[in-house]
Amino acid sequence: MIISCSNETNIHSYSGQALGTSFKILYASDEPLKNIDVLTDSIFTEINKSLSTYISSSDISKINDDIDSIKVDTHFKKVFNKSKLIWKSTDGFFDPTIGLLVKAYGLGPKNDSKIPVNLDSIMNLTGFAKVSLKNNFIIKEKKGIYLDFNAIAKGYCVDVISNMLKNRNINNHLVEIGGEMVASGKNLVTNNFWRVGITDPLNPSSNNYIKKILLKNSALASSGNYRKYIIDNQTGKKIVHTINPKNGNAFNTNVLGVSVIAEDCITADAYATSFMAMPIEKSIKMISQLNNLEVMIIYNKEKSEVEIFSTDGF
Numbered sequence: 001m002i003i004s005c006s007n008e009t010n011i012h013s014y015s016g017q018a019l020g021t022s023f024k025i026l027y028a029s030d031e032p033l034k035n036i037d038v039l040t041d042s043i044f045t046e047i048n049k050s051l052s053t054y055i056s057s058s059d060i061s062k063i064n065d066d067i068d069s070i071k072v073d074t075h076f077k078k079v080f081n082k083s084k085l086i087w088k089s090t091d092g093f094f095d096p097t098i099g100l101l102v103k104a105y106g107l108g109p110k111n112d113s114k115i116p117v118n119l120d121s122i123m124n125l126t127g128f129a130k131v132s133l134k135n136n137f138i139i140k141e142k143k144g145i146y147l148d149f150n151a152i153a154k155g156y157c158v159d160v161i162s163n164m165l166k167n168r169n170i171n172n173h174l175v176e177i178g179g180e181m182v183a184s185g186k187n188l189v190t191n192n193f194w195r196v197g198i199t200d201p202l203n204p205s206s207n208n209y210i211k212k213i214l215l216k217n218s219a220l221a222s223s224g225n226y227r228k229y230i231i232d233n234q235t236g237k238k239i240v241h242t243i244n245p246k247n248g249n250a251f252n253t254n255v256l257g258v259s260v261i262a263e264d265c266i267t268a269d270a271y272a273t274s275f276m277a278m279p280i281e282k283s284i285k286m287i288s289q290l291n292n293l294e295v296m297i298i299y300n301k302e303k304s305e306v307e308i309f310s311t312d313g314f
Contacts, residue, residue, distance in 0.1 A: 011189055018044040019154055020054070021178030027165060028172035028188045043160050050075040051153050053099065064099065066143045071136045079149050079156050079266070080133050086152075086270040087128045090286065094274040095128050095245035099146030102243065105250045119248045126245060154180045155221050155269025162265075174215075179222050182265050183215035198222060201257035201298055202306065210298065213314070215261070221268035223276045224257035224298075242276040254300040255280055261294040261314065271295070284309060 012032045015024040018041075025040070027033065050073050052058045062070050072080070086094045100122045130141040138147075154177050161175045162182040172185030174194045183194040193216045197209030201224045213220075225242065243250040258275040262268035271293060275283040280299050287295050296310040 011187070014040065016040075019048070019052075019157060019177060021154070023175075023177040025161065025165075025176075026174045026187075026194075027170050028185070029170055033165075033168065033170065039164060040161060043157065043164065046073075047075050047153065047157050047160070051079060051149050053148055053150065060147055060149065063138050063140075064146045066140075068137070068140075070138070072133070072138060075156070075160075077133065077136070079152055080138075082156075082266050083149065083152060083270065084128065086267070086274065089290070090271070090274040090278075092128070092245060093277050094151070094270050095126065096147050096149050096151070097126050097128050097131060097145055098243050098245050098248075099148035100125055100144075101245075101248055101250065102148050102150075103146065105243070107243075107250070123248050126248070151273040152266055152270045154178055155219070155265035155267070158182050158219065158265040180220070180265050180269055181215070182219045184217060193217075196220060198259050198296070199224070199257075201225070210257075210308075211259075211296065211314075213261075218261050218263060219265035219268045220259060220261050221265055221272045222257060222259040223272040225253075225255075225276070242273065244277045253279075255283075255297060256300060256306070257298045258283075259296045259314075263292055267293075280309070287311060 010028055010030065011026060012029060013024065013026050014036050015022065017023070025036070033039070048055055048058065050059050053060055053064065055061060059070050059072055059076060083094065083096050104122060125142055125145050130145055131147065132139045158175050158177050158180050159182060162173065162184055165173050165175070166184065172188055174184070174187070175182050179199070181196065183196070186192060187194050193214040195212060196215050197212045199222065200208045200210040223242065255276055258272045260268040260272045260275070262271065275295065275297060278286070280297060283297060287293065294311045294313040296308065296314045298306065298308050301307045
């Protein structure tokens with residue numbers, strides 16, 4: 001959530017709803033950007049047409065229906081290629097082929113709260129190694145593999161909007177979509193970097209923040225079990241939006257929330273999702289081996305004691 005905002009005349013604001021959540025853009029300019037609504041809405045429309053599993057006519061929905069004649073656009077290629085890189089670097093804990101698991105757990109477009117009866121058959125269609133991009137076409141080793149880039153699409157969209165502003169020489173801005181954000185330049189009202197807050201995962205509906213930071217020409221993404229879950233009708237268990245692609249489980253872990261600072265939001269978004277799915281020990285080890293990332297992980301230790309791990313630069 002954004003902390004710093006102002007009604008000063010040189011700080012302009014544009015906000016609304018998109019990608020199933022809210023967005024807000026703050027930017028410094030002598031005059032409001034002409035047609036910012038058209039420019040921004042066209043980006044949302046393009047990305048939805050390419051990557052939204054909630055739109056049956058989108059490219060990804062057609063690919064998920066095993067239509068192999070779809071030539072993907074630049075948005076799709078950038079997200080796919082970035083996903084491949086992070087899939088490799090996270091040892092498969094970031095995996096966009098968990099789409100069938102998302103649907104089976106009732107976390108997808110139809111929101112059916114049903115636990116998969118045959119998890120093995122679904123896992124047989126999971127694994128990003130089974131999907132490739134060749135000559136602008138998606139190649140799947142098996143029919144029925146279902147792609148879902150929702151864990152990275154918001155972050156990518158933030159980057160696209162930020163780049164649109166930079167291309168118009170608006171270099172001091174803050175773009176936020178559903179808690180994922182990019183800060184560029186400074187808040188000229190305070191003449192300092194953009195000040196933002198990280199939601200407390202134990203009190204997500206309040207105005208309390210577990211930490212406030214100055215975001216310096218970088219991106220911030222957060223992921224947490226508090227953001228999206230359903231209750232299974234049969235077991236009464238909370239099913240969270242983070243799924244472990246290694247075993248197909250989507251139940252609560254001791255990780256409550258993850259925040260990642262990176263050079264761009266697509267990277268921060270993907271790693272925040274990955275560290276939510278990993279055991280805390282594996283995350284900490286992996287973080288020590290990655291460059292250009294700052295990470296904070298909030299988790300339950302023994303006896304429900306809340307602990308915070310963070311890198312030195314967070």
